[in-house]
Amino acid sequence: MSIRIEAATIDDLLHEALSYLLAKGQRVTASRGSLLEIVGPTFVLTNPLARLSRSESRSKIFSALGELLWYLSGANQLEYIDWFIPNKYQDESTDHKTVRSGYGNRLFNWRGIDQVSNVIDLLRRKPTSRQAVIQIIAAEDIDSGETSIPCTCTLQFLQRDGKLHLFVAMRSNDAYLGFPHDVFAFTMLQEIIARTLNTEIGTYIHTVGSFHLYDKNEEGAKDYLNEGFQNIIPMMAMPTGDPWMAIKNVLDFEVQVRSDPFSAPPSMPGFWADICRLLSIYSLSKLIPQNAQVTCEKLAENMNDRAYHMFIDARISRMKKQNA
Template sequence: MSESSLDDLLQTVFTRLFSKGRSVSSTRGKSTELIGVLLELKNPLSRLSRSETKGKLFSALGELLWYLSGSNEVDFIEYYLPRYGENSDDGKTIYGGYGPRIFRHRGHYDQLANVIELLERKSSTRRAVIQLFDGEDLFEHHTDIPCTCTLQFFVRQEMLHLHVNMRSNDAFRGLPHDIFAFTFLQEIVARTLKVKVGTYKHSVGSLHLYDVEETKAVSFIDEGFQSNIPMPPMPTGDPWPSIEVLLNVEGRIRRGEKIDIEKIDVGSYWKDLIILLLIFRESKTAGGAQVVSYLKSKLSSEIYVPYIAMRERVLKEVTKQRELFEKEGA
């Protein structure tokens, strides 16, 4: 299955699951499954769904930053995905968290840095592989082990291609977030290597749609095809200093610190992502409508406006519920 945008790819995936998938049962419930699937996203920057059903920019961005920070802490990811803690063995960490496996594999190997260094030395290499799933993960029971097996990077004709291998993938919840995070990582590596972004391929052993999500998948299909508007391209040059600023400010935002967006010394592309994180925080607070409106006016790209409108609807509901509670209390 090959498409130019995430929405087109999801349309094809859900339709194929309904027409060709077979029913299976697992510990997480009944699902419809396809075995041995290869997906291709021809434009990795078209990584965001434009639909009402799957337009989940904020949680996808939060999960990406969780990876980039090298963290596997529950408190971090639950801020963006409240149910993620269900995957924890101890209530504090996620055993299968990707961040430590990418940046501190076996306690000290920075796999991403090693891959970049290898590609800089020999661009034609076939060894630029990051391993996430490990044989040791099967030795004892854990609530969560990585669904992703490997990320393999290829530089061909001055373009960086990424091929991801998954042992298992939830088509409705996991797939859109995985594609967002991995294509973003692909773009980071491409900028670091000073090459263009190539195609993205996503190979899945078991691609499945849980029965409880079928109605939502049908709603997505019924929304029809969306306009293909990619994210703005990442600026050329070394992205890591800006990523360091982004991660630092993200932590401050999550801790509730006051942030003056005008004093953050980072380019407009990265500042937009910081603004989105601020909007996410304020949209969870009754009375934050004015701040969200102000922050929205500071964005350099209009592509994010529809996602902010979704958060503004959440904010209106929060405000309405609070006013109702105060009225009843009076």
């Protein structure tokens, strides 16, 4: 029986998905441990701007943003993502320098092809094309001998009625850890391409072969469900116009703020300025000194988008405890 869950926010999708898994998931023993699994579900996010979980226990803006920028950098360097999510990808790197299954080079330089540019160029020439597909997993991944291969199969962008819809097909998806991050990154890419094409963002559809919850995360999933439903606070929309220069500036600032956390964010439109302030706050929060906390508080006061406040407040609270 096919499973289709449709909702306006990521929290509503996640709430229903985890409830279904815990109630009706089948026990499977996989290579990474025992898990509960449902096969072939489809998740429909009708408002992709509501891509941030508002959960107290699942609020992961900084790691989600880190993965997005890792992809947009076009690289697959382990050091880049380890800054945002320490140790998560260590076991997926055989040379301890790169992550073969990372999406950045597959999106922007796969066998010398920039697949994102290809999709944009195609939809400019043929707005109703059904060929705007980005391939992530490749035939050679299956027999590569690598312990980790991409979980995402394809991304298809479909432009209809003045909106850009995105269909993502995944072979495997961790419901508790991976799903919220994937929805964040892919809907951001959807909005970036929509802005590039001067169209609106449409619906996000996410289909999975194996959608699962590992035993080790069951208690965390139950705790999340016990929080109840969350407030709906979508992110503000990206400004109109081509976003790629702003993205370049954000990526450049991300490199700068690692080595100098007190660097002033560049002057940019509100949406992108907020992203830079988040990067500043994350880098500063790695420091204990009181002046880092004070700088974070000043940055928080200048945020344009109230959707970020709960994440920033949690970070500053952690700093206050360290400074106490």
